[in-house]
Amino acid sequence: MTTRDIDENVRAELNRLRESIDNIDAAVVHMLAERFKCTQQVGHLKAQHHLPPADPDRESRQIERLRQLAESAKLDPAFAEKLLNFIIAEVIRHHETIAASPADSPQTDRIAPKTAPNAAASTATNTAASTDPKASPDA
Numbered sequence: 001m002t003t004r005d006i007d008e009n010v011r012a013e014l015n016r017l018r019e020s021i022d023n024i025d026a027a028v029v030h031m032l033a034e035r036f037k038c039t040q041q042v043g044h045l046k047a048q049h050h051l052p053p054a055d056p057d058r059e060s061r062q063i064e065r066l067r068q069l070a071e072s073a074k075l076d077p078a079f080a081e082k083l084l085n086f087i088i089a090e091v092i093r094h095h096e097t098i099a100a101s102p103a104d105s106p107q108t109d110r111i112a113p114k115t116a117p118n119a120a121a122s123t124a125t126n127t128a129a130s131t132d133p134k135a136s137p138d139a
Protein backbone atom coordinates (compact mmCIF):
# COMPACT_ATOMS: atom_id res chain seq x y z
CA MET A 1 0.00 0.00 0.00
CA THR A 2 1.48 3.34 -1.05
CA THR A 3 1.15 6.66 0.76
CA ARG A 4 -1.20 7.72 -2.01
CA ASP A 5 -3.48 4.70 -1.35
CA ILE A 6 -3.65 5.59 2.35
CA ASP A 7 -4.56 9.16 1.51
CA GLU A 8 -7.33 7.96 -0.81
CA ASN A 9 -8.70 5.59 1.84
CA VAL A 10 -8.66 8.33 4.45
CA ARG A 11 -10.30 10.72 2.00
CA ALA A 12 -13.02 8.14 1.19
CA GLU A 13 -13.71 7.51 4.90
CA LEU A 14 -13.79 11.25 5.62
CA ASN A 15 -16.26 11.76 2.76
CA ARG A 16 -18.47 8.88 3.96
CA LEU A 17 -18.57 10.30 7.50
CA ARG A 18 -19.23 13.83 6.23
CA GLU A 19 -22.16 12.61 4.14
CA SER A 20 -23.72 11.20 7.30
CA ILE A 21 -22.97 14.42 9.18
CA ASP A 22 -24.71 16.41 6.42
CA ASN A 23 -27.77 14.12 6.63
CA ILE A 24 -27.89 14.47 10.42
CA ASP A 25 -27.56 18.28 10.19
CA ALA A 26 -30.46 18.34 7.71
CA ALA A 27 -32.57 16.22 10.08
CA VAL A 28 -31.72 18.54 13.00
CA VAL A 29 -32.81 21.59 10.96
CA HIS A 30 -36.07 19.91 9.94
CA MET A 31 -36.79 18.78 13.51
CA LEU A 32 -36.04 22.25 14.86
CA ALA A 33 -38.34 23.79 12.24
CA GLU A 34 -41.16 21.45 13.33
CA ARG A 35 -40.48 22.24 16.99
CA PHE A 36 -40.66 25.99 16.29
CA LYS A 37 -43.93 25.52 14.38
CA CYS A 38 -45.39 23.97 17.56
CA THR A 39 -43.91 26.55 19.91
CA GLN A 40 -45.23 29.39 17.69
CA GLN A 41 -48.73 27.93 18.14
CA VAL A 42 -48.14 27.73 21.90
CA GLY A 43 -47.07 31.40 21.77
CA HIS A 44 -50.32 32.45 20.06
CA LEU A 45 -52.39 30.37 22.48
CA LYS A 46 -50.63 31.95 25.47
CA ALA A 47 -51.00 35.48 24.08
CA GLN A 48 -54.70 35.00 23.41
CA HIS A 49 -55.29 33.68 26.92
CA HIS A 50 -52.97 36.11 28.69
CA LEU A 51 -50.53 33.43 29.85
CA PRO A 52 -46.88 34.38 30.49
CA PRO A 53 -44.35 33.62 27.68
CA ALA A 54 -42.11 31.51 29.97
CA ASP A 55 -43.06 28.52 32.12
CA PRO A 56 -40.09 27.76 34.43
CA ASP A 57 -41.73 24.65 35.98
CA ARG A 58 -42.22 23.07 32.56
CA GLU A 59 -38.63 24.00 31.65
CA SER A 60 -37.25 22.29 34.80
CA ARG A 61 -39.11 19.10 33.95
CA GLN A 62 -37.86 19.19 30.34
CA ILE A 63 -34.26 19.78 31.44
CA GLU A 64 -34.39 16.90 33.93
CA ARG A 65 -35.89 14.60 31.28
CA LEU A 66 -33.37 15.65 28.62
CA ARG A 67 -30.42 15.17 30.99
CA GLN A 68 -31.57 11.59 31.65
CA LEU A 69 -32.05 10.92 27.93
CA ALA A 70 -28.60 12.35 27.24
CA GLU A 71 -27.01 10.12 29.88
CA SER A 72 -28.52 6.96 28.45
CA ALA A 73 -27.48 8.08 24.94
CA LYS A 74 -23.91 8.71 26.16
CA LEU A 75 -24.20 12.42 25.41
CA ASP A 76 -22.88 14.98 27.91
CA PRO A 77 -25.97 15.99 29.99
CA ALA A 78 -24.50 19.45 30.59
CA PHE A 79 -24.30 19.95 26.82
CA ALA A 80 -27.90 18.73 26.38
CA GLU A 81 -29.04 21.18 29.07
CA LYS A 82 -27.16 24.08 27.47
CA LEU A 83 -28.64 23.28 24.06
CA LEU A 84 -32.20 23.08 25.41
CA ASN A 85 -31.78 26.34 27.34
CA PHE A 86 -30.50 28.01 24.17
CA ILE A 87 -33.54 26.84 22.19
CA ILE A 88 -36.00 27.72 24.96
CA ALA A 89 -34.55 31.25 25.26
CA GLU A 90 -35.27 31.78 21.56
CA VAL A 91 -38.81 30.39 21.96
CA ILE A 92 -39.50 32.74 24.88
CA ARG A 93 -38.24 35.66 22.77
CA HIS A 94 -40.73 34.66 20.05
CA HIS A 95 -43.53 34.40 22.63
CA GLU A 96 -42.75 37.89 23.92
CA THR A 97 -42.90 39.23 20.36
CA ILE A 98 -46.22 37.48 19.74
CA ALA A 99 -47.66 38.80 23.03
CA ALA A 100 -46.65 42.35 22.07
CA SER A 101 -48.27 42.06 18.64
CA PRO A 102 -51.76 43.56 18.23
CA ALA A 103 -52.48 40.83 15.64
CA ASP A 104 -53.09 38.44 18.51
CA SER A 105 -56.36 39.90 19.70
CA PRO A 106 -59.13 37.29 20.19
CA GLN A 107 -60.80 38.48 16.93
CA THR A 108 -57.87 37.22 14.84
CA ASP A 109 -57.46 33.98 16.82
CA ARG A 110 -55.93 31.43 14.42
CA ILE A 111 -56.13 28.43 16.76
CA ALA A 112 -59.49 28.51 18.48
CA PRO A 113 -61.76 31.14 16.90
CA LYS A 114 -64.06 32.74 19.45
CA THR A 115 -66.37 34.17 16.76
CA ALA A 116 -68.71 31.86 14.86
CA PRO A 117 -66.70 29.96 12.20
CA ASN A 118 -69.05 31.27 9.46
CA ALA A 119 -68.77 34.90 10.48
CA ALA A 120 -65.89 35.64 8.09
CA ALA A 121 -67.52 33.72 5.25
CA SER A 122 -70.84 35.53 5.69
CA THR A 123 -69.03 38.89 5.71
CA ALA A 124 -67.31 37.89 2.47
CA THR A 125 -70.68 36.87 0.95
CA ASN A 126 -72.29 40.16 1.98
CA THR A 127 -69.41 42.08 0.42
CA ALA A 128 -69.73 40.08 -2.79
CA ALA A 129 -73.52 40.63 -2.84
CA SER A 130 -73.11 44.38 -2.52
CA THR A 131 -70.56 44.64 -5.35
CA ASP A 132 -71.56 41.84 -7.72
CA PRO A 133 -74.89 42.53 -9.49
CA LYS A 134 -75.29 38.82 -10.32
CA ALA A 135 -75.30 38.06 -6.59
CA SER A 136 -78.28 40.37 -5.99
CA PRO A 137 -81.80 38.96 -6.43
CA ASP A 138 -82.94 42.39 -7.83
CA ALA A 139 -80.40 42.45 -10.68
Ligand SMILES: C=C(O[C@@H]1C=C(C(=O)O)C=C[C@H]1O)C(=O)O
Nearest residue numbers: 039042053054055058059088091
Ligand atom coordinates in the same frame (compact mmCIF):
# COMPACT_ATOMS: atom_id res chain seq x y z
C1 LIG B 1 -43.32 26.17 24.56
C2 LIG B 1 -43.57 26.70 25.75
O1 LIG B 1 -43.08 27.95 26.17
C3 LIG B 1 -41.77 28.12 26.70
C4 LIG B 1 -40.79 27.36 25.89
C5 LIG B 1 -40.54 26.07 26.17
C6 LIG B 1 -39.87 25.17 25.16
O2 LIG B 1 -39.33 25.69 24.16
O3 LIG B 1 -39.91 23.94 25.32
C7 LIG B 1 -40.92 25.52 27.42
C8 LIG B 1 -41.53 26.29 28.36
C9 LIG B 1 -41.81 27.73 28.18
O4 LIG B 1 -40.89 28.52 28.92
C10 LIG B 1 -44.45 26.02 26.72
O5 LIG B 1 -44.85 26.64 27.71
O6 LIG B 1 -44.77 24.84 26.50
